[in-house]
Amino acid sequence: MSAIRTNDLTKQYGSQTVVSKIDLEVEAGEVYGFLGPNGAGKSTTIAMLLSYVHPTDGTARVLGRDVRKESAEIKRRIGVLPEQYQLYDRLSGRKHLRFAIDSMGASDDPDALADRVELETTAVQRPVGEYSTGMKQRLRIALALVGEPELLVLDEPSSGLDPAGIRLLREIVVEERDRGAAVFFSSHVLEQVEEVSDRIGILVDGELRMSGDLEELKSKAGAAVKLEVETNAVFQELLTAVESVESVTGCAVTDSGPEAPSLSISLSSGAAKADVFRAIEAHATIEDFVAEERSLESLFEQGVAEASR
Structure with a gap:
């Protein structure tokens, strides 16, 4: 069963x-990393999935339930961290x-939840009005985890x-995925997003301009990796x-000079870099190399550029 499935969802x-x-x-x-510039419709999409607003057309099912007809049941089985969460x-x-x-109606231990997001015992007992922005966000994450x-x-x-909080967030997302939960991660x-x-x-x-496995999208959009390799x-x-x-x-000679001849090599998968190096070293000595991987940011920029044409 899909955690989220939409069909022609429109607002x-x-x-x-x-x-x-x-x-x-x-x-x-x-x-699932859900990306888009400001005003792209990400928050509206999430609001429809959570039945905060109703779609104009199309359908959405969450955990096998229709968001229009069974929103109460859905809300008992999901954890939500909205961009603005009132404390x-x-x-x-x-x-x-x-x-x-x-x-x-859950059986969680509040202190264990606080510990999981690294809110100290003294902090969790204090009024939220005394919290820093980062502490408030850690509490919001803990609230989203209630009830597994x-x-x-x-x-x-x-x-x-802060960086420590971001590291912790990544760890929690991976832990929840490994537990079997689906995670719908919307971020700019x-x-x-690329890391998790x-x-x-x-x-x-x-x-929705692009959707799928990150490596597959990189491959479809062009070379996932560019290698510049200097050989003897x-x-x-x-x-x-x-x-x-x-x-x-693709493989081309970019500099045939006697001191530092070099190759420009395009790969559709970053996993093939080791095979390329072995192929070169069977015939020559690698003097230096630079690898440039196609990033999620470049895919994002491509999607925006295609939309503006």
């Missing part, structure tokens, strides 16, 4: 189409957790976190050996 406000015919599927036990300054962190646990949800919906979860911080996501989707102007010699037998390596999509 219009008057004559403006905010989300247009999105077909999306997220499986249990995977992290109450006068209540302690522990009271926030206790209230959430009781409301969900089958699906975590995280909207800009790293907001306000591309590096964080099994698949990604790029939303631009309300349309370049000759046809060497070029043939490199070109025969699976995933090599």
Whole structure:
């Protein structure tokens, strides 16, 4: 059963189409990175999945349930971290957790949840109004984890976190995925999405421009890796050996000078780098090399550029 499945999901406000015919599927036990520039429609999509707003057209099912008809059942089985999550300054962190646990009918230990997000015992007993921005975000993450949800919906979860908090967030996302939960991770911080996501989707102007496995998307968009390799010699037998390596999509001599001849090699998969180096070293000596991997940011920029044409 899919954790999230949408079909032609659409939202219009008057004559403006905010989300247009999105077909999306997220499986249990995977992290799906949901990307898009400001105003792309990410928050509206999440609001429809959570039944905060109703779609104008199309359907959405979460954990096998229709978001329009069975929203109450869905909310009992998911954990949500909205971009803006209201906390109450006068209540302690522990009271926030206790209230959430009781409301969900869960059996979590509030102190164990606080410990998991590295909120110290003294801190969790203090009023939230005394918390720093990062401490408040850690508490919000803990609240989303109440009841061991089958699906975590995280909207800009790293907001306000310091590097240690961001590291912790990544660890929690991976732990939840390994537990079997699905994680829908919406963020504009591309590096964080790339580090934890099994698949990604790029939303631009309300349309899902790209969706799929990150390495596959890199491959479809062009070379995943560019290698510039300096060798002590370049000759046809060497070029043939490199070109025969699976995933090599191009090989050209870029400098044939006697002191530092070099090759420019394109690969569709970063995993093939070791095979390329072995092929070269069977015929020549590698003097130096530079590897440039196609990043998630370049895919994101490509999606935006294609939308503007």
